[in-house]
Amino acid sequence: MAANFWASSHYKHLLDQEEVDMVNPLDKEKGVTLEDFKLIKMHMSNYILKLAQQVKVRQRVVATAVTYMRRVYTRKSMTEYDPRLVAPACLYLASKAEESTVQARLLVFYIKKLYADDKYRYEIKDILEMEMKILEALNYYLVVFHPYRSLSGLLQDAGLNDLSMTQLTWGLVNDTYKMDLMLVHPPHQIALACIYIASVLREKDTTVWYEELRVDMNVIKNISMEILDFYENNRMFTDERINAALQKL
Amino acid sequence: MEKIGVVLSAKEAFEKLEKVGEGTYGKVYRAREKATGKIVALKKTRLHEDDEGVPPTTLREVSILRMLSRDPHVVRLLDVKQGQNKEGKTVLYLVFEYMDTDLKKFIRTFRQTGQNIPPPVIKGLMYQLCKGVAFCHGHGILHRDLKPHNLLMDRKTMMLKIADLGLARAFTVPLKKYTHEILTLWYRAPEVLLGATHYSMAVDIWSVACIFAELVTKQALFPGDSELQQLLHIFRLLGTPNEDMWPGVSKLMNWHEYPQWSPQSLSKAVPTLEEAGLDLLAQMLQYEPAKRISAKKAMEHPYFDDLDKTNL
Numbered sequence: 092m093a094a095n096f097w098a099s100s101h102y103k104h105l106l107d108q109e110e111v112d113m114v115n116p117l118d119k120e121k122g123v124t125l126e127d128f129k130l131i132k133m134h135m136s137n138y139i140l141k142l143a144q145q146v147k148v149r150q151r152v153v154a155t156a157v158t159y160m161r162r163v164y165t166r167k168s169m170t171e172y173d174p175r176l177v178a179p180a181c182l183y184l185a186s187k188a189e190e191s192t193v194q195a196r197l198l199v200f201y202i203k204k205l206y207a208d209d210k211y212r213y214e215i216k217d218i219l220e221m222e223m224k225i226l227e228a229l230n231y232y233l234v235v236f237h238p239y240r241s242l243s244g245l246l247q248d249a250g251l252n253d254l255s256m257t258q259l260t261w262g263l264v265n266d267t268y269k270m271d272l273m274l275v276h277p278p279h280q281i282a283l284a285c286i287y288i289a290s291v292l293r294e295k296d297t298t299v300w301y302e303e304l305r306v307d308m309n310v311i312k313n314i315s316m317e318i319l320d321f322y323e324n325n326r327m328f329t330d331e332r333i334n335a336a337l338q339k340l
Numbered sequence: 341m342e343k344i345g346v347v348l349s350a351k352e353a354f355e356k357l358e359k360v361g362e363g364t365y366g367k368v369y370r371a372r373e374k375a376t377g378k379i380v381a382l383k384k385t386r387l388h389e390d391d392e393g394v395p396p397t398t399l400r401e402v403s404i405l406r407m408l409s410r411d412p413h414v415v416r417l418l419d420v421k422q423g424q425n426k427e428g429k430t431v432l433y434l435v436f437e438y439m440d441t442d443l444k445k446f447i448r449t450f451r452q453t454g455q456n457i458p459p460p461v462i463k464g465l466m467y468q469l470c471k472g473v474a475f476c477h478g479h480g481i482l483h484r485d486l487k488p489h490n491l492l493m494d495r496k497t498m499m500l501k502i503a504d505l506g507l508a509r510a511f512t513v514p515l516k517k518y519t520h521e522i523l524t525l526w527y528r529a530p531e532v533l534l535g536a537t538h539y540s541m542a543v544d545i546w547s548v549a550c551i552f553a554e555l556v557t558k559q560a561l562f563p564g565d566s567e568l569q570q571l572l573h574i575f576r577l578l579g580t581p582n583e584d585m586w587p588g589v590s591k592l593m594n595w596h597e598y599p600q601w602s603p604q605s606l607s608k609a610v611p612t613l614e615e616a617g618l619d620l621l622a623q624m625l626q627y628e629p630a631k632r633i634s635a636k637k638a639m640e641h642p643y644f645d646d647l648d649k650t651n652l
Contacts, residue, residue, distance in 0.1 A: 099407055099479075183393070184399075187393075187394070187396040187399050188396075188399055188400070188403060190396065190400075192392070192396055194392065195391060195392060195393065196391070215391050218393075219387075219391065219392075219393040219430075222393045222394060223393075223394070223422055223430060226394065226420075227422070230406075231402045231403060231406050231420050232403065232406050232407075233399060233402070233403035233406070234403050234404070234406070234407050
């Protein structure tokens with residue numbers, strides 16, 4: 092769903108980085124570190140994406156589902172809300188909120204196909220129960236805004252809406268869902284950061300355009316740095332580390 | 341709305357007083373909140389029996405009401421509670437402020453006694469309706485199902501509130517295809533009837549216009565009983581549209597050749613409405629959706645000049 096961002100609960104719900112990076116005390120007791128916390132969330136974002144590709148829903152549904160999942164973990168522990176159930180339940184809920192409902196039994200079918208591991212195995216009943224718990228955790232605030240809409244408008248405005256720039260920036264925006272950026276920054280700033288990175292990579296001069304936008308370039312550059320850091324560290328996010336983190340729960 | 345559901349179940353928190361309605365997705369009760377004695381409306385939502393959890397329309401209604409925070413002319417969602425019915429199945433209760441009547445019943449009482457609704461009352465109600473719709477539109481929400489039944493009222497204060505946002509949705513620009521099987525026929529805009537795939541805020545304004553006329557005459561303006569009949573009712577009053585009146589009309593999916601009528605004067609259909617009111621009505625009944633007046637502009641129309649807006 093998309094509507095007027097500035098009048099929305101999404102805008103009012105943006106958090107500080109410190110709030111997002113708070114590991115729940117219950118998880119901390121089990122030895123979950125901030126690194127583990129981030130890794131698990133990243134892994135679950137990938138899980139949502141994989142599942143979404145199987146059931147064939149739009150990127151927007153994926154983005155909403157990942158946002159729900161990340162919001163849940165600013166309020167609830169992974170100990171009580173098993174990420175391996177929360178991830179598919181968020182996709183289920185997002186598919187309804189974005190008006191492209193996916194049947195729960197279809198999700199269950201593909202979960203089994205994707206993961207042989209028993210710990211991922213959940214039934215329809217579990218997903219429906221978790222849906223209710225997620226609704227409560229989100230306090231029924233379901234309208235989420237994404238950078239995609241700003242992105243196409245901004246690219247056009249900058250005269251950069253050729254295929255190569257569109258694909259590159261779109262991919263960058265997709266990757267931002269592997270991070271918590273959307274909990275902290277409004278979507279248009281994330282879009283601007285992705286355009287910034289892409290224009291540097293493709294050697295397009297956008298200095299004047301950014302100046303005319305009158306945005307705080309420090310903010311945009313900081314977001315860009317975060318994204319680049321993420322790519323830089325990506326190599327170290329191995330399956331072993333992810334599994335070790337999940338083992339602690 | 342700080343805490344939801346977790347502390348008290350719906351059954352513990354509320355005493356059901358009477359059933360006041362039944363919608364597609366469940367029953368509505370008048371109930372008393374035990375802790376405060378406050379009277380509320382409980383909208384009970386059955387969850388699907390086919391294992392699909394919370395119905396999407398309910399999710400949409402809740403999330404939209406969550407977003408339309410606190411406009412006085414949109415019904416206020418006080419709380420959402422999860423509960424269990426007798427069979428142990430999960431039910432969802434939407435807790436709304438209680439309103440004692442709706443516009444459909446209100447119009448009916450006047451029709452039954454043969455009285456007219458006093459013009460200042462109509463003006464007050466119309467202003468509130470425009471204000472509520474303007475608020476929804478300002479937040480990017482189309483209602484898509486405005487009709488007298490969905491407009492709640494308080495008889496004493498004459499306060500009007502928009503309810504039943506189950507079909508409402510947030511829209512993006514450019515507006516994409518929406519399902520068009522949505523509105524009650526009588527209040528349905530011609531572009532929806534003709535199968536337009538892109539529609540907008542203007543569909544709500546058309547409904548507002550139909551409600552406006554109905555307040556004056558106490559009869560539905562276009563009481564069609566099929567989509568074709570509905571269109572013919574409209575064409576008979578406003579004239580059969582053509583490319584001059586409405587560019588692009590003949591390209592709409594459901595367009596056919598229709599009997600040719602020329603436009604009638606609106607004062608024929610709504611004879612007791614004052615001049616300024618007729619002008620506003622005409623602007624709301626523009627065929628071309630983009631030319632239809634917006635809710636916000638309607639609020640500034642001279643028709644409302646002599647209305648005391650201090651308490652609205």
